Amino acid sequence: MINFNGVLFPNDKELLTGNNRGLKFGDALFETLRFVNGTLFFWEDHYFRLMASMRILRMEIPMAFTLEYLEEEIMKTVAANKSESGAVRVRLTVFRNDGGWYAPTTNEVSFVIETSVLESPFYLLQEGNYEVELFKDFYVNKDMLSNLKTTNKALNVVASVFAQENGYANCLLVNTDKQVVEAINGNLFVVNGNQIKTAPLSDGCLDGIIRKKLMEIISASEDLELLEASVSPFELQKADELFLTNSIKGIQPISRYRKKEFGCEVAKSLVGKLNAKARLAQTS
Template identity: 75%
Template sequence: MFNYNGKLFSDETQVLSHTNRGLKYGDALFETLRCVHGTLFFWEEHYFRLMASMRILRMEIPMEFTLEFLEAEIKKTIDGNQQDNAPVRVRLTIFRNGEGLYGPETNDISYLIETKTLDSPFYLVNEGEYEVELFKDYYVNKDMLSNLKTTNKLLHVVASVYAKENGYANCLLVNTDKLVVEGINGNLFLVQGNVVKTPPLADGCLDGIIRKKIIEIVSAAEDMELVEESISPFELQKSDEMFLTNSIVGIQPISKYRKKEFGKNISKSLVGKLNARARMSQTN
């Protein structure tokens, strides 16, 4: 079942019309997050990112759209799918209502909540092979819209097709300055010695929730240094480790880029600390 504007519908129900602006113009935002035993991981961060993004896109935020209201709607969807005791992937999509061309007739919104069970309640390090390559056919723009989690993801879709056609697990995206920005589905971190480096938001990467958590964890560690600086493609093969982050996987180590193979020691250390922060969100 899914939740459309507060009502639960079976998966076979068609609720979106041909006028839907998310379909016609990509006029939509979304959040994906984990829920374990009724606790939404890092829910406050997801909620405030969503509210800020809606304001940037001039969407009208309904009065009832409190943190508590949306949390209750998510949990209602989970209950409707009988997933109360399972780890769950949640996707919350917000799209602008009404007709119109590029100019919308209204800034009112609708919401859609979908849930799917996950294999593990906490983040795990993938010990398998995970090879990546640069995708250079199209570029990420260096602007605030690239920082938002919108449904305008054609670049990422085409990069995913390229990765599948060429046998890669993922691709690294570059911006208009030919700097490495992120992966298809997550933020990028490099490890060189005790330095953990990630691109700044000004380069066009997603303002990721787990990105923020890793920055907090590394910044607080006495034996590591966090650096937010642009990453050149030439730096990739000089790194000791590389990994991607997102709210569902947590930390995904990269095992190989071209001829260079990478370790996973820092990734394994950080995933334990990330799980500790997720557990803290359960008790708060």
């Protein structure tokens, strides 16, 4: 079942028209998060990121769009799909309503909630072959729009096709200054000794929720040092570890970049702490 503006429909129901602004102009935002045994992981962080993004895109936030209302609608959708006792991937998409060309005729919005079953309730570290390469055909802009989780993902789609065609598990994206900012579907962390580095938002990376949580974990650690700074492509082969983060996988180690192979000891230690933080959020 799919939730469209609070009403449940079968998955195969045609809900959107050819005038949908998300389809026509990428005029939409989305949040992807984990639901596990009745709890939405880091829901407040997702909610406030969505609200801030809607304001930046000058969407009109409905009075009903409270933290509690959207959580209830997500729970209703999960229950309708009989998945409330397991692990579920939730996607909440918000788009400006039909009308207009580039200039909309309204700033009012609609939403769609979709769910799908996940294999594990915990973040699991997937070791093994995970080779990446730089994608340099197109660049990430260094601006606030690049920080938002919009549906305007042409660069990510083309990079995914490039990865498929060349046998890579993922690609690393670079900005207009040729600095490495993120992967196709997550933020990048670079490990050198006890220092863990990730690109700043000013470089154009996504303002990721797991990025934020991992930065909190690293900052609180006595054994690790967090550095938020630009990442040069020349640093990658000198690193001890490289790993990616997103809200569904948690942490994904990179095993190989060009001629360099990487371990994942730091990533292993961090995924346990990330699971602990998620469990703490469940009980709070």
